[in-house]
Amino acid sequence: MLTSLARFAMARPRAVLVAALLLMLVCGGFGATAKSHMVGGGYLTDSLESVRANDFITKNFPGGNPNLIVMVSGEGGVNSPDVRAEAQRITDELRGNPNVTGVQSYWSNLTTRSDLAGALKSKDGKRGLIMATVTGTDTDVQNRAADLSNEFNGDHDGVQVRVGGMAGTFADINHQVEKDLVLAEAIAVPVSGLLLVLVFGSVIAAALPIGVGLFAIAATLGILRGLTTVMEVSIFALNMTSALGLALAIDYSLFIVSRYREELANGRDTRSAILRSVQTAGRTVVFSGLTVALALAALAVFPQPFFKSFAYAGVAVVAAAVGASVLLLPAALILLGDRVNAWDLRKPLRRLLGRGETAPKRPEDTFWYRLVAWVMRRALPVAVVATAVLLALGSPFLKAHFGTPDDRVIGTFASSRQVGDTLRQDFDANMAASAVLVLPGFHGDAKEIGAYAKDLAAVSGVAAVLSSDGVYAVPPGAAEVKKVAAGIPQMAGSNGTYLSVGTTVAPYSPEGKRQLAALRAVPAPGSVLFGGAAALNEDTMDSVISRIPLAAGLIAIITLILLFLFTGSVVLPVKALLLNMLSLTATFGAMIWIFEQGHLSGPLGFTSTGSIDLFMPILMFCLAFGMSMDYEVFLLSRIREEWLASDRGRDANTRSVALGVARTGRIFTAAAGLMAVVLLAVATSEVAPMKLFGIGLALAVVSDATIIRGLLAPALMRLMSTGNWWAPKPLAALHKRIGFEESPAVADGDGSGGEQNQAADDAEADSHAVGEGRRMAGAVPRG
Template sequence: MLTSSARFAMARPRAVLVAALLLMLVCGGFGATVKSHMVGGGYLTGSLESVRANDFITESFPGGNPNLIVMVSGDGGVNSPEVRAAAQRITDELSHDSTVTGVQSYWANSATRPDLASALKSEDGHRGLIMATVTGTDTEVQNRAAELSNQLNGDRDGVQVRVGGMAGSFADINHQVEKDLVLAEAIAVPVSALLLVLVFGSVIAALLPVGVGLFAIAATLGILRAMTTFMDVSIFALNMTSALGLALAIDYSLFIVSRYREELANGRDTRAAILRSVQTAGRTVVFSGLTVALALAALAVFPQPFFKSFAYAGVAVVVAAVGASVLLLPAALMLLGDRVNAWDLRKPVRRLLGRGEPTPKQPEETFWYKLVTGVMRRALPVAAVTAAVLLALGSPFLKAHFGTPDDRVIGTFASSRQVGDALRHDFNADMAASAVVALPGFHGDAKEIGAYASRLSQVSNVPAVLSSEGVYVNGAKMAAGVPQMTGPDGAYLSVGTRIAPYSAEGKQQLADLRAVPAPGEVLFGGAAALNEDTMDSVISRLPLAGAIIAIITLILLFLFTGSVVLPVKALLLNLLSLTATFGAMIWVFEQGHGASLLGFTSTGSIDLFMPILMICLAFGMSMDYEVFLLSRIREEWLASDRSPEANTRSVALGVARTGRIFTAAAGLMAVVLLAVATSEVAPMKLFGIGLALAVVSDATVIRGLLAPALMRLMSTANWWSPKPLAALHKRIGLEEESSAAAEDDRAVALAR
C-alpha cells in the first residue's frame, strides 16, 4: 500500500500538491467559523441525576436554577441612586429578552422580601446581584451569554457591572480559547521552523514539515467544523486537536525527510530513496499513527461529549497527519530531488567561524551510541535508579483530588471570574454553588415540604433553605416561602452553602444532604451534585478505556515486532513515564507550586477530564517513539546472527541511528505543546505543560536510559514468542525482510 501511494505521488507530484493546496484552502475556509459552533465544557450527559434535576427545574420552574449572574457594585453602596438606576436598567433589559427567564434581583426584593434580598447583597453592602436563566441549547446559551457580557460589562458613572454564572463562565472561556489558539500557532509555527533549520541545516528540508503541519491545521479546522453539524464538540478540542495535528505532522515529516536524506547520502537516487523512506520510516509513521488514533478512539467509551469529540476529531486529525506525511512528502521530494539539502545555513556559519566541513561519523562514534553502551554495561543499577526516581516523581498522584472546572480556570481579568471570586468571599452564601433539590411528581401535603426544608437547613454549613413553605435557618422558619416553588409537575427547594462545592467538605455536605429523609423521589442538582455525578460517570468507565488501550498496544506491537516481551515492556515503561508526569502535574496544578509563575489559580483539585485525555495522547505519543526506535533496532536485529551480543549491538545501533531524530522530534513537539500552555485557561496550561513533559521525558529518560537497560537485561528474550504466536506473526505480522534493498530496486524499475 505504501509503495503504491509513493508511486502515485511520484508519478504526478504537481497534481498531488495542487490538490492538497486546494483542499487546504477549502478546509481552512470552511473551518474558519468553527468556534461559534462549539460548546464550552461538554462534561455533562442527560442521564446524570443532577442534569435531570436541573432539566426538571428549567422546564417546570423557569428561572428556578439561574445560569447567569450579573453583579452590580458601586462605592456608594447597593442603595445609591446610581447603582439602583443601573440595576433597574439591566433588569428591564433582561426581562424583555425572549431568551431570558426568571429574572430576580436584590433591588426587586429589597422591599418585599428582605430575607431573599440579604442573600443577593454582599456583606459589605457594595455589591448586589441580578440572577436569570438564559434558555436554549448549550451553544445558544453560550453565544447569548457572550452577547450579554459584551452588552452589559463595563464601568459607568462610578458603577461597575460584571457578568458571570455558569453561562458567563463558558462564554469567557470560549472567547479566551479562541484568542489563545491564534497566539499558540503564531508561536509554534515560526519557532518550529527555526528549530527544524537547526536540525536539518537546510531551509528547504526544514520547510517541508512546516508545510505538512500547516496542512494538518487547516484539515483540523475543517474536520471540527464538519463534526459540529451532527454532534456537540467541546471548545477545548479547538486548541488541542490543532496542536496535535501540527505536532504529529511535523514529527512524522521529520522521520520521513530524515530517512530520505540518509538514503541519498548512502548513494540511492531520488526515486529509490523516496521508496525506501516510505517503506521504512513511512511504515513506522503509519504504525505510529494507528497506535495514536486507536488510543484516542478509546475515549469514545465515555459518554461525555468532551471525550467523544476528542475521540472522533483526534482520530480524523491523526489520519490527516499520516496521510499528508506519506502522500504529500513523496510528491514534494520528487520535485526537489537532492535540492532538499539546498540553502544549508550551516555552511556560511562554518565559513564565518573558519571551520571546515565536518567529517561524517559512524554510528559507533556518536554520543547516543556511547551513552547507550555505557548504560547497558551498568544495566541493572541504571534501571533500578531510573525507575525509583520516576516512581518518586509520581508519588503526588497517590493524593490527587479531582473535580470539574469552574470559573477559576480563567484569569481574574475575566468578568465571570470576578463574579465568582466575589460570590465565594463577599456573600453570605455562594449563589452559584447552591444545591437544588427537585421533587418531580410531588403532590403531597405542603407541610411535608416545610418539614423536609427544616431538616435540610440543619446540615452543617447550610445558611438557609428556601422552599414554597418558608425560608428555614437551623431548622426554624424565618420567613414566608415562595409559592412558585410548587407546581402541577412537582416542587423544588434551593439549599444555600458556605462550602466550595468541589472540595472534600463539599462532597461530604452533599452526602449529608442526600441522607436527609425526603417526602418521595428527590433529585439533587447544583454544582456539587454535578461534580460528583460527573466524576462517578467518568471513573466507572476508566477500567474499560484502560483495558482497550492496553490490549490495542499489546496486539499492535506484537504485529510489529513478533515478540510478546517487547509489547509488555513498552506498556510498563509508558505507565511508569505517565505516572511520573502526572505526579509532577499534581504537584504543580493541584498543590499550587509555581502557580504565581505560571499564572493560574490552584483550587485544591484537578480537572479529571484533562488527565484522562492526556493519558490517551501521551500514551499514543510514547508509542510513537517506541515504534520508531524498535523499527531501527529490529532492522539491525534481523540482519544479525541473533546472539546475545547481537541484541546488545542492535539496541545500541538502533538508538544511535534514531536518538538525534526522535530527540529533535520530541523537542519540536514540546515547542508546539508549550505554545498551547501560554493559554490563559488553566486546563490548557495543564494540557500543554503536562504533555510536553511527558514527551520530552519519554524521548530522553525512557528511550535513552531505561529502555536500553531493560533490553540488555532481557537479552535475546526480548524477541521471544510462543511457537503458536510466532507462526501467527509469520502469517499476519508486519514483516520487513532483510532483502528489502533488492526489492526496492525491482520497485524502482517498475516505477520507471
C-alpha cells in the same frame, strides 16, 4: 499501498500539491466558524441525576436554577441612585429579552421578598446581584451569554457591572480559548521552523514539515466544524487537536524527510530515494499513526461529549497528518530532488567560525552509542535508579483530588472570574454553588416541605434553604429562624416542587462532597433528585470513573496486539506497556504537584483550587500513550533491523540495542523537542486546563524521549537479553503468517553505494526490500 501512493504523487506532483492547497483553503474557510458552534464544557450527559433535576426545573420552573449572574456595584452602596438606576436598566433589558427567563434582582425584591434580597447583597453592602436563566441549547446559551456580557460589562459613571455565572463563565472560556489558539500557533509555527532549520541545516528541508503542519491545522479546523453539525464538540478540542495535528505532522515529516536525505547521501536517485523513504519511514509513520489513533478512539467509551469529540476529531486529525506526510511529501520531494538540501545554513556558519566540513561519524562514535553502551554495562543499577526516580515523581498522584472546573480556570481579568471570586468571599452564600433539590410529583403540603427544609438547614455549611416564595429555613440559632415554613413553594400543577440550598462550602472540595452526602442523608417527603454544582461534580466523576477500566483495557489490548504484529515478540510489547505506564505516572504526579497543590501557580499564572480536572488526565493519558508508542515504534524498528541482521546471540542483542538507539536517538529527540515546543505554546493559554494539557504532555514527551528511551529501555533490554524476542511457538507461527515480516536485506549491486539503474530501483521498491544492509545509516525496517 504506500508504494502506490508515492508513485501516484510522483506522477502528478503539481496536481497533488495544488489539490492540497485548495483543500487547505476550503477546510480553513469552512472551519473558521468552528468556535461559535462548539460547547463550553461537554462534561454532562442527559442520564445524570443532576442533569435531570436541572431539566425538571427548566421545564416546570423557568428561571428556578439561574445560569447568569450580573453583579452591579458602586462605592455609594447598592442603594445609591446611580447603582439602582443601572441595575434597573439591566433588569428591564433582561426581562425584555425573549431568550432570558426568571429574572430576579436585589433591587426588585426589596419590597416583595426582603429575605431573598438579603441573599443577593454583599456583606459590605456595595454589591448586588441580578440572576436569570439564559435559555436554549448549550451552544445557544454560550453565544447569548457572550452577547449579554459584551453589552453589560464595563464601568459606567462610577458603577461597575460584571457578568458571570455558569453561562458567563463558559462564554469567557470560549472567547479566551479562541484567542489563545491564535497566539499558540503564532509561537509554535515560527519556533518549530527555526528548530527544524537547526536540525536539518537546510531551510528548504525545514520548510517541508512546516508546510505539512499548516495543512494539518487547516484540516483540523474543517474536521471540527464538520463534527459540530452532527454532535456536540468541546471548545477545548479547538486548541488540543490543532496542537496535535501540527505536532504529529511535523513529527512524521521529520522522519520521512530525514530518511529521504539519507537515501540521497547514500547514492540513490530522487525517485528511488522517495520510494525507499516511504516504504521504510513512511511505513513506520503509518504504524505509529495507527497506535495514536486507536488510543484516542478508546475515549469513545466515555458518554460525555468532551471525550467523544476528542475520539472522533483526534482520529480524523491523526489520519490527516499521516495522509499528508505519505502523500504530499513525495509530491514535494520529486519536484525538489537534491535541492531539498539547498540553503544549508551550516556552511556559511562553518566558514564564519573557520571550521571545515565535518566528517560523517560511524554509529559507534556517536554520543548516543556511547551513552547506551555505558547504560548497558550498568543495566541493573540504572534500571533501579531510573524506576525509583519516576515512581518518586509520580507519588503526588496518590493524593490526587478530582473535580469539575469552575470560573477559576480562567484569569482574574475575566468578568465571570471576578463575579465568582466575589461570591465566594463577600456574600453569605455562593448563589452560583447552591444545591438544588427537586421533588417531582410532590403532592404534600407546606408543613412537610417546611420540616424537610428545617432538617436541611441543620447540615453544616448550609446558609439558607430557599424556595420560590421565601426562606424556608436557616441554620439553628440564626436571626431569621422565625421564617421557617413561612412560604409555600410555587408548584406547576401536580408536577412537584424544588428547594435551593445556599452553601458556604466550595462544592468541588472534600467538604463539599461531605456536605452533599449529609444532604442526601436527610429523609425527604418523597422522591428527590439532587442538582447543583456539587451534585453535578459527583455524578460526572462517578460516570467517568466507571468507564476508566474499559478504556484502559482497550488501549492495553490494542497496544499489545499491534506491537506483537510489529516485533513478533510477546516480551517487548509488555515492556513497552509497563514503561509507558511508568512514564505517565511520573508525569501525572508532577501535574498534581504543580496544578492541584499549586507549587508553581505564581510563575505559571493560574489559581490552584485544591482539585484537578479529571477529564484532563484521562485525555492526556490517551494522547501521551499514543505519542510514546510513536517513539517506541521508531526505536524498535531500528533495533529489530540490527537484530535480524545479526547472529541472534546475547552479544548481538546488546549491540543491536546500542546501534538502534545510536541511529535514531538524534531524530526522535529532535522530534520530541519539536513536539514539546508546540505543546508548550498551548500552555501559554490563560485557561488552566490548557496549561495543564500543554505542560503535562510536553513533560511526558520529553521524559519519554530521554529517560525512557535513552536509559530505562536499553537497560531493560540488556537485562532481558535474547528473551526480548521470545514468543510461544503458536504465536511465532501466527506472526510469521500475519505479522509485519521483512525480506532479507539487499546490498547495492556493486557494494559501493553508487547510483543504481532506475528500473532496478523500482523493482526493489516493488518487492518491498528491507534496505541496503547495515551499511546504510538511515535504514528502517518495513514494520
